[in-house]
Amino acid sequence: MKYVIGVDLGTSSVKVLLIDQKGSVIREVSKSYPLIQEKSGYSEQDPEEWVEKTTEALAELASNFQGDISDIEGISFSGQMHGLVILDQERQLLRNAILWNDTRTTEQCRQIDEIVGKEKLLEITKNAALEGFTLPKILWVKQYEPDIFNKIHVFMLPKDYLRFRMTGQIHMDYSDAAGTLLLDIAKKEWSKDICEWLGIDPSICPPLVESSDFVGTITKEFAEKTGLSEKTKVFAGGADNACGAIGAGILSPGKTLCSIGTSGVVLSYEETKDRDFKGKVHYFNHGKENAYYTMGVTLAAGYSLSWFKEIVADDESFNDFLSGIEEVPAGSNGLLFTPYIVGERTPYPDANIRGSFIGIDSKHTRAHFVRAVIEGITFSLNESMEIFREAGKEINMIVSIGGGAKNETWLQIQADIFNAKIVKLSSEQGPGMGAAMLAAYGCGWFDSLDACAEEFLDVVKVYEPIPENVAVYRELFAIYREVYKNTKRLSEKLGPFRA
Template sequence: MEHVIGVDLGTSAVKVLLVDWTGKVKAEWTEMYPLYQPHSGYSEQNPEDWVEKTIVALRKVLEASKIDARSVVGLSFSGQMHGLVLLNEKNEMLRNAILWNDTRTTEECREIEERVGKGTLLSITQNRALEGFTLPKLLWVKKHEPHLYKQARTFLLPKDYVRLRLTGHVAMEYSDAAGTLLLDIRNKTWSEEICKALDVDIRLCPPLVESTEYVGTLLPEIAEQTGLPVNVKVFAGGADNACGAIGAGILAEGQTMCSIGTSGVVLAYEQTGNKNFAGKVHYFNHAKPNSYYIMGVTLAAGYSFDWLKRTFLAETSFSEIVKRAYESPIGANGLLFTPYLVGERTPYADADVRASFIGIDSSHTKWDFARAVIEGITFSLNESIDIIKASGKRVETIVSIGGGAKSEEWLQIQADIFDTPIEKLKNEQGPGMGAAMIAACGCGWFESLEQCARAFKEVERIVEPSKEAADRYREIFSLYRDIYPHTKELTSKLKKFRK
């Protein structure tokens, strides 16, 4: 039996899946790597850590599977978006990668809006200038590290750099390029207008390919280090959210996904690039060729839960925290939490705002706080769903993946707050499965990603909302939405007291 591999390069670890032609995961392996935060708002990684750990994970997943390595015929990638990997003329990295959750570039975002024009930027990229995107990072290096910028000959995004090191092939695919703020997403070309306005040499922008495009085979030394055959076909892959959408079967109108990882994402399929959301949500090219998706982002979704756990409940398991939190009533006994630990993306696009607990009194227990955090994360995601629904798009069901799908209680909270049926997948593997599906289609196992999704995706069950709970949450959600405008200025003033 033939096999394919999906490599998911996340923010904290690389996860590798080995999958057979039925979509069954025969083995998986995860390798962690460090995050560097030298100053408040900074978030960096060493790209060599990605490469080293990916090679280890590929070798380990083969060993764990006990299959004949010669049966592996294809490999593709998913990766964290927006991160800047700056390369010299020898394709050597010039500095650590600046990641998606780095917020040092507020001044550069304002510069982009002023020099390009907000309207022009939206018309070309369909996105606003936000700190997480790649272009502001490039301008930051140009301003603060000019000696490195002068040496730069191209830039890549994280998974594209790993693919370069594994294959020797330099390219960026459209679903990740759409998150740079340099791509004309309708025409699928780098924008000369934006580059010219900002004095960025367009030759820094790498060649563009489709996510499903065959880009070569493994370098001999990589094949030797991993144990994989040198003739494994490698396909470009996609941004983590685009691959997560493929893995969840979000490939047609009316299909929506909610993913709770470090960040939280609400993503809906869009057939054309012509709708106008005025920058309220992200609008990106899909990994499915000639299609798009719209996306709202909560910067600190799972991260807020992790913060709660490590700060107050370090000895308690994830499942126990959620179970005990669920015993607290809807609304956490009058306690609200906004998950703005590192700023926010949708719908506020504010790098300075910070999280709040509202309504604390002496009767609250740690489980009320836990429920407030879970509800606050879900309320934030619901703001994106509201925008999608208000645009006239159908949201018939929502596929839930990531940490929020691992708990029966949190799935019910999602169904109740979203007031929409939630699909739980039988074998949810997130973006890594989407990457494996790209490889499966590239190797000719299926004629289309849709056909592959029908074979690979299995819905375990559908969680229906409770009308009584949904009505209650609708009332609380209206209060939640009042928190940001009342705390924005205060938390901004507190910025000067942070480390």
């Protein structure tokens, strides 16, 4: 039996999966690392933490492997998007990575809009300038850390740095490059025009490759540290959302994904490079060659739930924390939550908005609050679903992965709020599975990613919308959509009081 490894480099932890040729998860190892948040809106990490924890996870996986280590043929990656990692001429780190959920770059987004122009930016990159993207971070470094900016030899994204440390080779795949705001999405090349207009040397952009491309083998030093074979083939990998789509089988028209991790994503497959959503949702290159996807994002999806758990029940397991929500009726007896606790992205690209509980009543229990948080996260994701539907996309079946797929009540809530069938997969590994599938395809196990998905992925349950709940949630969703416009000004006024 042969094996591959999928590495999922997330925001709070790295997860490595050992997968066999049947798609079975043989072993899973996870290691966590901290965020660095020095100011409100700042979010950074030390890239060396990614390397150290991934090395530990792979070493643990290899030490428990029963068989010839050379039977682990390939490894590939899924990585958190948009983060900025910068190296100097000697390929040394110049500063901590600035992450996707860092919102310090509102000023730089305005600069991009003024210099490039909103329409021109959409024409080239298919996306609007938002704080989370990589380009505004580069401009922030240029403006506020000019000494560091002048030393930049190459920039890359988180998983690309990890892969560089494993192979000594520097590349970026199209799916991650699409999230930088520097890629010409249709032409699949770095935009020299955007670089020139904004005073960025195009030479700092790394070579571009497909997600399934072979990019080298692991170094002797890394092999010794982990116990893996030096012959282990390394494949480029993709953005976490692109890999999540692959790992959920979103590889053909008509398929939609709901992924709830730290952030939440609604993602739909696109065949062509010319769909126009006018910047309301993101439009990125897929991890599948010559394919694309549209995507809406809730910045604090699972993070809203983990935040609430931390402040009210930090010592409980998630299962205990969620117990009782199934007894609370749809709509949480008039309690609404908006998950804007770190700002929002879709459909409100607003770094200043903050979350709310609306309708608190003395009869509400903890279970009401927990269910309201879950419903609020799902309402936010439904904003993206509505944009897709308004653009003519038909959404009747959705594959759900991530934290939202681990709880039966939450899966039913998704079916009711989205008014669509929700599919649960047997192996709910999302981006990590997608990374492993890229390695399996790269190793030649299958002729296509579609064929790999047919072998690796199985549906175990389908959740049907409950008509009476659909009706309740339709009314509540209309009220939910009023909360943003009615709290936007208040959030801005409260901004100076946030530490």
